Amino acid sequence: GENVEQHPSTLSVQEGDSAVIKCTYSDSASNYFPWYKQELGKGPQLIIDIRSNVGEKKDQRIAVTLNKTAKHFSLHITETQPEDSAVYFCAVRPESSASKIIFGSGTRLSIRP
């Protein structure tokens, strides 16, 4: 079945700097790649997603890139702010099982003032 690896598990960056989180997946037929942000005491919130026919997508300070050949995708947050501190999860929807989603293990991002 599909396997998703996420790195790093923890990340600390200075406020205003950029943060990058990377994920790799195993099923080359997977075609949908969302990213979620989870704050303390809340459920995951969808922040950006990308489909396999697109290489990059941007939404203000957040961008996601996808390399289908290498089977990896990344989340980029620029000009980080204190409210970006949270746990971020990448996820993959396998083509073979379109109604379920496989999550990475999460990255705890801390923004230093």
Added chain:
Amino acid sequence: KAGVTQTPRYLIKTRGQQVTLSCSPISGHRSVSWYQQTPGQGLQFLFEYFSETQRNKGNFPGRFSGRQFSNSRSEMNVSTLELGDSALYLCASSPAQPREGQYFGPGTRLTVT
């Protein structure tokens, strides 16, 4: 539009008991998925319902079951509770196909003593 709601938010049960958790999806959403979140195993897919039918199931024992009603509201049930069932149970809804993006509720925190 109101988000996904889950009840109750917190629950304490004893080993051997059973529990029922409830999820109301975003209005108009017909797909409901359930996930278990623990520090050790992360976010794991339990099952997904669409139009009152279970479309997919994760690798959980038969003690975990669910159902969906005609108004798309969903319940999940865990029988014969074990200590290891202590977790945050998250419900997510999407319009039709989960590939369109899933929106999570705040979760039910279940503690088994």
